[in-house]
Every structure is written in structure tokens, then in C-alpha cells.
Amino acid sequence: MNEKTINQLNKVVTYLIYAVYPIVLIVLLTEDDTRFWRVLFVPALSFIMVSLFRNHFNAPRPYEVTGKPPIIKKTTKGKSFPSRHVFSAFVIATSVYFITKPFGLFLFIAGLILAFLRVVGGVHFTRDVIAGALIGIIAGMIGLYW
Secondary structure: OOHHHHHHHHHHHHHHHHHHHHHHHHHHHHOOOOHHHHHHHHHHHHHHHHHHHHHHHOOOOHHHHHOOOOOOOOOOOOOOOOOHHHHHHHHHHHHHHOOOHHHHHHHHHHHHHHHHHHHHOOOOOHHHHHHHHHHHHHHHHHHHHO
């Protein structure tokens, strides 16, 4: 897989996941579905918590440790653990899974692709994306069963 393909796929998969989220919210709101509030607040609040944690933890990124420039264009220093892109993908996928299983599964697959791209693209370590995925799934499950 070449650099251009990795960068394009990273953007497409990220935008796809982030585009689905407001669509699901709009559908829930127009159908007066009470799950709207959970699907709105669970990802939002857990995103804030993950952001605060990673700012405090401040783990270096692969390109900082190895000196090898990343394939995915990024210059951020630190804040690598956990991956917020992958966390967001999985908390959204988990939330959507409780609304519509097929669409949720589609988003889980998109999240796995994104995790792979973030590691291959040199902006995250494997541990960053695994932690992001697990925290996203757990946050989604706790929030939607709470």
C-alpha cells in the first residue's frame, strides 16, 4: 500500500464514520427515539474523558520515538495513547450497534480499518489503537446499558 492510498483511505474512513454519527442522531431525533440522548452524550462525554487522560498521560508518537516521518501527515507531539480516532470510531460503532446491528457492524469494520491505517501510517503504536478500540467499546456499552 503506497503513501497516497494510506492517506486517502485514512481520510475517507474517518469522514465516513464521522458523517454517520450525526445522521444517526438526526434519525433518532426525528423519530422521537429516547435513545437519542444516550447516543448523543455517551460518545461526547467519553471523548472528553479520553482527551483529558491522553493530555495528562502524553505518550510519544511513533515518529517521535523512531525519528521516521509518518506516512499520514501529522506533526503533533505526544498525546498518542489512546488513539482518539479509533476510540471515536468504536464508541460510535457501539452506540450505532444498539440502534441497528448491521450498520453498527459496518462501523466496527470501518474502525478496524482505521486502526490498521493509523498504525501503518506511523501516527500510532499498536497499543494506542487497541486501547482506543477497547475504551470505545466499553464506554459505549456502559453508557448504553446504564
